[in-house]
Amino acid sequence: MLRQLCRKMFGRSLWVYHANSGGCNGCDIEVLNALTPYYDAERFGIKLVGSPRHADVMLCQGPAMRSTARALRRAYEAMPAPKLVFAIGSCACGGGVWHDSYAVLGPVEKIVPVDFYIPGCPPRPEAILYGVALALGLVDKKIVPAEVRAEVLPVPKYHPEDLRREEEVTVYTKAEKF
Protein backbone atom coordinates (compact mmCIF):
# COMPACT_ATOMS: atom_id res chain seq x y z
CA MET A 1 0.00 0.00 0.00
CA LEU A 2 2.84 2.30 0.91
CA ARG A 3 4.43 1.53 -2.43
CA GLN A 4 1.25 2.38 -4.34
CA LEU A 5 0.96 5.57 -2.39
CA CYS A 6 4.57 6.38 -3.22
CA ARG A 7 3.99 5.75 -6.90
CA LYS A 8 0.96 7.98 -6.88
CA MET A 9 2.36 10.76 -4.78
CA PHE A 10 5.91 10.80 -6.06
CA GLY A 11 5.20 9.83 -9.66
CA ARG A 12 7.50 12.39 -11.20
CA SER A 13 10.58 13.04 -9.19
CA LEU A 14 11.84 13.02 -5.67
CA TRP A 15 13.65 16.01 -4.31
CA VAL A 16 15.81 14.94 -1.48
CA TYR A 17 17.07 16.84 1.48
CA HIS A 18 20.18 15.48 3.05
CA ALA A 19 20.21 15.73 6.85
CA ASN A 20 23.15 14.65 8.92
CA SER A 21 22.31 14.63 12.59
CA GLY A 22 25.70 13.58 13.84
CA GLY A 23 27.09 10.78 11.69
CA CYS A 24 30.74 10.38 10.86
CA ASN A 25 30.39 11.70 7.28
CA GLY A 26 30.85 8.24 5.77
CA CYS A 27 27.23 8.00 4.76
CA ASP A 28 27.18 11.58 3.45
CA ILE A 29 30.00 10.72 1.11
CA GLU A 30 28.15 7.64 -0.12
CA VAL A 31 24.95 9.61 -0.70
CA LEU A 32 26.86 12.20 -2.70
CA ASN A 33 28.57 9.34 -4.49
CA ALA A 34 25.15 8.01 -5.50
CA LEU A 35 24.45 11.39 -7.12
CA THR A 36 27.61 11.34 -9.27
CA PRO A 37 27.36 10.50 -12.99
CA TYR A 38 28.66 6.99 -12.36
CA TYR A 39 25.69 5.98 -10.22
CA ASP A 40 23.47 8.80 -11.49
CA ALA A 41 20.52 8.91 -9.14
CA GLU A 42 19.16 11.77 -11.23
CA ARG A 43 17.87 9.30 -13.79
CA PHE A 44 15.18 8.45 -11.21
CA GLY A 45 14.41 12.15 -10.94
CA ILE A 46 16.29 12.52 -7.70
CA LYS A 47 17.56 15.99 -7.06
CA LEU A 48 19.39 17.27 -4.06
CA VAL A 49 17.87 20.42 -2.61
CA GLY A 50 19.24 22.71 0.04
CA SER A 51 16.14 23.34 2.09
CA PRO A 52 13.69 20.92 3.70
CA ARG A 53 10.86 23.18 2.48
CA HIS A 54 11.58 22.12 -1.09
CA ALA A 55 12.02 18.44 -0.33
CA ASP A 56 9.85 15.34 -0.64
CA VAL A 57 12.31 13.02 0.99
CA MET A 58 14.63 13.44 3.91
CA LEU A 59 17.74 11.31 3.90
CA CYS A 60 18.83 10.91 7.50
CA GLN A 61 22.37 10.03 8.33
CA GLY A 62 23.77 9.60 11.75
CA PRO A 63 22.00 8.76 14.99
CA ALA A 64 19.55 10.99 16.78
CA MET A 65 21.81 12.98 19.03
CA ARG A 66 20.89 14.90 22.13
CA SER A 67 22.22 18.04 20.47
CA THR A 68 20.60 17.71 17.05
CA ALA A 69 17.32 15.94 17.77
CA ARG A 70 15.31 19.12 17.94
CA ALA A 71 16.80 20.52 14.73
CA LEU A 72 16.07 17.22 12.97
CA ARG A 73 12.49 17.28 14.15
CA ARG A 74 12.06 20.86 12.98
CA ALA A 75 13.53 20.02 9.58
CA TYR A 76 11.05 17.14 9.32
CA GLU A 77 8.14 19.37 10.22
CA ALA A 78 9.25 21.98 7.70
CA MET A 79 8.91 19.49 4.83
CA PRO A 80 5.64 19.69 2.91
CA ALA A 81 3.46 16.58 3.09
CA PRO A 82 3.51 13.91 1.70
CA LYS A 83 6.98 13.21 2.94
CA LEU A 84 9.22 10.21 3.17
CA VAL A 85 12.16 9.62 5.48
CA PHE A 86 15.01 7.34 4.59
CA ALA A 87 17.33 6.20 7.36
CA ILE A 88 20.69 5.65 5.71
CA GLY A 89 23.42 3.79 7.52
CA SER A 90 23.44 1.75 10.66
CA CYS A 91 23.59 4.93 12.76
CA ALA A 92 20.26 6.15 11.47
CA CYS A 93 18.72 2.67 11.45
CA GLY A 94 19.72 1.59 14.92
CA GLY A 95 22.07 4.03 16.56
CA GLY A 96 25.21 2.41 15.20
CA VAL A 97 28.21 1.61 17.32
CA TRP A 98 27.48 4.69 19.41
CA HIS A 99 23.99 3.63 20.37
CA ASP A 100 24.78 3.48 24.10
CA SER A 101 26.76 6.69 24.28
CA TYR A 102 25.46 9.45 26.56
CA ALA A 103 25.18 11.88 23.65
CA VAL A 104 23.17 9.58 21.43
CA LEU A 105 19.44 9.12 21.83
CA GLY A 106 19.35 6.19 19.42
CA PRO A 107 17.97 5.56 15.95
CA VAL A 108 16.40 8.50 14.10
CA GLU A 109 13.03 6.76 14.33
CA LYS A 110 12.92 8.06 17.88
CA ILE A 111 12.62 11.56 16.49
CA VAL A 112 11.02 11.25 13.05
CA PRO A 113 8.95 8.42 11.54
CA VAL A 114 11.15 6.43 9.17
CA ASP A 115 9.71 4.86 6.00
CA PHE A 116 12.73 3.08 4.57
CA TYR A 117 15.84 1.72 6.18
CA ILE A 118 19.10 1.28 4.32
CA PRO A 119 21.54 -0.41 6.69
CA GLY A 120 25.28 -0.48 6.18
CA CYS A 121 28.20 1.39 7.63
CA PRO A 122 28.28 3.12 5.24
CA PRO A 123 25.89 1.47 2.75
CA ARG A 124 27.28 1.11 -0.74
CA PRO A 125 25.99 3.64 -3.27
CA GLU A 126 24.34 0.66 -4.97
CA ALA A 127 22.57 -0.13 -1.71
CA ILE A 128 21.27 3.45 -1.55
CA LEU A 129 20.11 3.24 -5.17
CA TYR A 130 18.44 -0.06 -4.34
CA GLY A 131 16.64 1.55 -1.43
CA VAL A 132 15.43 4.39 -3.63
CA ALA A 133 14.36 1.97 -6.36
CA LEU A 134 12.50 -0.05 -3.70
CA ALA A 135 10.67 3.07 -2.61
CA LEU A 136 9.78 3.85 -6.23
CA GLY A 137 8.58 0.28 -6.75
CA LEU A 138 11.19 -0.58 -9.37
CA VAL A 139 12.67 -3.56 -7.51
CA ASP A 140 11.38 -6.10 -5.03
CA LYS A 141 12.38 -6.43 -1.44
CA LYS A 142 14.93 -9.19 -1.04
CA ILE A 143 15.33 -9.52 2.67
CA VAL A 144 13.27 -11.64 5.02
CA PRO A 145 13.75 -12.28 8.73
CA ALA A 146 15.32 -15.63 9.52
CA GLU A 147 14.33 -17.76 12.44
CA VAL A 148 15.64 -21.19 13.30
CA ARG A 149 14.29 -23.22 16.15
CA ALA A 150 15.60 -26.38 17.69
CA GLU A 151 12.64 -28.60 16.80
CA VAL A 152 13.27 -31.69 18.88
CA LEU A 153 15.21 -31.15 22.03
CA PRO A 154 17.48 -34.12 22.61
CA VAL A 155 17.26 -33.90 26.37
CA PRO A 156 18.61 -37.15 27.81
CA LYS A 157 16.51 -38.75 30.48
CA TYR A 158 18.57 -40.43 33.13
CA HIS A 159 17.10 -43.33 34.95
CA PRO A 160 19.03 -44.57 37.96
CA GLU A 161 18.16 -48.18 37.14
CA ASP A 162 20.22 -47.93 33.93
CA LEU A 163 23.39 -47.01 35.78
CA ARG A 164 25.81 -49.96 36.03
CA ARG A 165 28.99 -50.26 37.97
CA GLU A 166 31.72 -51.57 35.65
CA GLU A 167 35.33 -51.81 36.72
CA GLU A 168 35.35 -48.95 39.22
CA VAL A 169 33.35 -46.55 36.94
CA THR A 170 29.65 -45.91 36.76
CA VAL A 171 28.35 -46.33 33.21
CA TYR A 172 25.01 -45.26 31.86
CA THR A 173 24.04 -48.22 29.72
CA LYS A 174 21.51 -46.43 27.51
CA ALA A 175 23.85 -43.59 26.70
CA GLU A 176 24.06 -44.29 22.97
CA LYS A 177 20.30 -44.33 22.50
CA PHE A 178 19.49 -40.63 22.60
Next chain:
Amino acid sequence: MSLLSKVKEAWVGLRAGRVTLAYPAAPAPAPERFRGRPIFDAAKCIGCAGCANNCPAREILVYDVCQEIRILKYLGRRCTYCGRCADVCPENAITMSREFETATPRIGDLQQRIELFMSTCQRCGRCFDPPSKLDELKLRGYRFDDLENERWIFRSSAYLEGQPVVDDVPLEMD
Protein backbone atom coordinates in the same frame (compact mmCIF):
# COMPACT_ATOMS: atom_id res chain seq x y z
CA MET B 1 29.17 30.37 -33.27
CA SER B 2 26.88 29.26 -30.52
CA LEU B 3 25.48 26.51 -32.75
CA LEU B 4 29.00 25.37 -33.50
CA SER B 5 29.83 25.19 -29.79
CA LYS B 6 26.67 23.13 -29.19
CA VAL B 7 27.64 20.73 -31.97
CA LYS B 8 31.10 20.49 -30.53
CA GLU B 9 29.70 19.82 -27.07
CA ALA B 10 27.41 17.11 -28.44
CA TRP B 11 30.31 15.51 -30.24
CA VAL B 12 32.44 15.53 -27.07
CA GLY B 13 29.50 14.07 -25.17
CA LEU B 14 28.97 11.32 -27.72
CA ARG B 15 32.64 10.47 -27.87
CA ALA B 16 32.93 10.17 -24.11
CA GLY B 17 30.59 7.20 -24.18
CA ARG B 18 28.46 6.03 -21.32
CA VAL B 19 29.81 5.82 -17.80
CA THR B 20 26.65 5.29 -15.78
CA LEU B 21 26.16 1.96 -14.11
CA ALA B 22 22.97 0.24 -15.23
CA TYR B 23 22.14 -0.77 -11.68
CA PRO B 24 19.35 -1.47 -10.53
CA ALA B 25 18.20 -2.53 -14.05
CA ALA B 26 21.24 -4.80 -14.36
CA PRO B 27 22.83 -6.59 -11.39
CA ALA B 28 26.04 -5.14 -9.99
CA PRO B 29 27.58 -7.72 -7.67
CA ALA B 30 29.78 -6.50 -4.87
CA PRO B 31 33.53 -7.07 -5.18
CA GLU B 32 35.08 -10.26 -3.82
CA ARG B 33 36.29 -8.83 -0.52
CA PHE B 34 33.17 -6.85 0.27
CA ARG B 35 31.66 -7.59 3.66
CA GLY B 36 27.90 -7.51 3.67
CA ARG B 37 25.33 -8.93 6.02
CA PRO B 38 26.56 -11.67 8.34
CA ILE B 39 24.63 -14.91 7.89
CA PHE B 40 24.27 -17.22 10.87
CA ASP B 41 24.36 -20.94 10.36
CA ALA B 42 22.25 -22.48 13.10
CA ALA B 43 23.58 -25.96 12.41
CA LYS B 44 27.16 -24.96 13.20
CA CYS B 45 26.57 -22.54 16.05
CA ILE B 46 27.40 -23.91 19.51
CA GLY B 47 25.96 -20.93 21.33
CA CYS B 48 29.17 -19.76 22.96
CA ALA B 49 28.06 -16.10 22.67
CA GLY B 50 31.56 -15.12 21.58
CA CYS B 51 30.06 -13.13 18.74
CA ALA B 52 27.67 -11.33 21.08
CA ASN B 53 30.42 -10.34 23.48
CA ASN B 54 32.79 -9.09 20.82
CA CYS B 55 30.33 -7.22 18.63
CA PRO B 56 31.23 -3.52 18.84
CA ALA B 57 27.67 -2.48 18.07
CA ARG B 58 26.21 -4.84 20.73
CA GLU B 59 24.10 -6.17 17.95
CA ILE B 60 23.73 -9.81 18.89
CA LEU B 61 21.57 -10.47 21.91
CA VAL B 62 21.60 -13.65 23.94
CA TYR B 63 18.81 -14.82 26.15
CA ASP B 64 18.96 -17.97 28.21
CA VAL B 65 15.41 -19.21 28.52
CA CYS B 66 16.52 -22.10 30.67
CA GLN B 67 19.54 -24.30 31.13
CA GLU B 68 18.97 -26.03 27.79
CA ILE B 69 17.74 -23.31 25.46
CA ARG B 70 19.64 -20.22 24.46
CA ILE B 71 18.20 -17.69 22.02
CA LEU B 72 20.62 -15.78 19.85
CA LYS B 73 19.10 -12.77 18.15
CA TYR B 74 20.90 -10.75 15.53
CA LEU B 75 19.12 -7.43 15.15
CA GLY B 76 20.69 -6.22 11.91
CA ARG B 77 19.76 -2.65 12.56
CA ARG B 78 23.02 -1.31 13.91
CA CYS B 79 25.42 -3.83 12.45
CA THR B 80 28.49 -2.12 10.99
CA TYR B 81 29.46 -5.19 8.94
CA CYS B 82 32.84 -5.18 10.61
CA GLY B 83 33.19 -8.95 10.48
CA ARG B 84 34.42 -9.30 14.02
CA CYS B 85 31.72 -11.81 14.89
CA ALA B 86 32.81 -13.98 11.96
CA ASP B 87 36.43 -13.63 13.13
CA VAL B 88 35.88 -14.78 16.69
CA CYS B 89 33.38 -17.52 15.97
CA PRO B 90 35.16 -20.77 16.88
CA GLU B 91 32.88 -22.86 14.67
CA ASN B 92 32.83 -20.57 11.60
CA ALA B 93 29.08 -20.43 11.93
CA ILE B 94 28.99 -16.83 10.66
CA THR B 95 29.77 -15.95 7.06
CA MET B 96 30.05 -12.38 5.89
CA SER B 97 27.94 -12.50 2.76
CA ARG B 98 28.29 -10.09 -0.14
CA GLU B 99 24.64 -9.17 0.17
CA PHE B 100 24.08 -5.43 0.18
CA GLU B 101 20.52 -5.13 -1.10
CA THR B 102 19.13 -4.95 2.39
CA ALA B 103 16.95 -1.86 2.18
CA THR B 104 13.57 -2.50 3.73
CA PRO B 105 10.52 -0.63 4.95
CA ARG B 106 10.47 -2.79 8.10
CA ILE B 107 13.61 -2.94 10.18
CA GLY B 108 12.53 -6.28 11.66
CA ASP B 109 13.25 -7.90 8.29
CA LEU B 110 16.94 -7.82 9.04
CA GLN B 111 16.65 -9.96 12.13
CA GLN B 112 18.01 -13.43 12.46
CA ARG B 113 16.94 -15.46 15.42
CA ILE B 114 18.39 -18.79 16.39
CA GLU B 115 17.10 -21.00 19.15
CA LEU B 116 19.84 -23.31 20.29
CA PHE B 117 19.91 -26.42 22.32
CA MET B 118 22.65 -26.22 24.92
CA SER B 119 24.18 -29.21 26.58
CA THR B 120 24.79 -28.86 30.25
CA CYS B 121 28.09 -28.79 32.01
CA GLN B 122 27.65 -29.60 35.63
CA ARG B 123 30.44 -27.30 36.72
CA CYS B 124 29.74 -23.91 35.22
CA GLY B 125 26.66 -24.34 33.09
CA ARG B 126 28.28 -22.74 30.04
CA CYS B 127 31.73 -23.73 28.86
CA PHE B 128 33.86 -21.90 26.39
CA ASP B 129 37.62 -22.01 26.29
CA PRO B 130 39.04 -18.59 25.32
CA PRO B 131 41.62 -19.13 22.57
CA SER B 132 43.14 -15.63 22.66
CA LYS B 133 43.61 -12.55 24.84
CA LEU B 134 40.74 -10.78 23.11
CA ASP B 135 38.46 -13.64 23.88
CA GLU B 136 39.23 -13.45 27.57
CA LEU B 137 37.18 -10.28 27.62
CA LYS B 138 34.20 -12.45 27.03
CA LEU B 139 31.56 -12.85 29.55
CA ARG B 140 30.76 -16.42 30.37
CA GLY B 141 27.72 -17.75 32.13
CA TYR B 142 24.12 -16.80 31.60
CA ARG B 143 22.85 -13.82 29.68
CA PHE B 144 19.47 -12.14 29.85
CA ASP B 145 19.39 -9.47 27.16
CA ASP B 146 16.12 -7.75 26.49
CA LEU B 147 14.93 -9.27 23.21
CA GLU B 148 11.70 -7.26 23.02
CA ASN B 149 13.30 -3.86 23.50
CA GLU B 150 16.48 -4.90 21.70
CA ARG B 151 18.82 -3.96 24.49
CA TRP B 152 22.07 -5.49 25.52
CA ILE B 153 22.30 -5.96 29.25
CA PHE B 154 25.74 -6.16 30.71
CA ARG B 155 25.26 -6.58 34.44
CA SER B 156 23.95 -3.08 34.56
CA SER B 157 21.91 -1.67 37.39
CA ALA B 158 21.10 1.44 35.35
CA TYR B 159 18.77 -0.53 33.12
CA LEU B 160 15.09 -0.24 33.86
CA GLU B 161 13.05 -3.12 32.61
CA GLY B 162 10.21 -2.32 30.23
CA GLN B 163 11.70 0.95 28.99
CA PRO B 164 10.43 1.51 25.47
CA VAL B 165 12.99 2.15 22.77
CA VAL B 166 10.91 4.28 20.44
CA ASP B 167 8.97 7.40 21.46
CA ASP B 168 10.54 7.79 24.86
CA VAL B 169 12.21 11.13 24.20
CA PRO B 170 10.23 14.14 25.33
CA LEU B 171 10.78 16.83 22.72
CA GLU B 172 9.72 20.39 23.28
CA MET B 173 9.07 22.29 20.11
CA ASP B 174 9.46 26.01 20.08
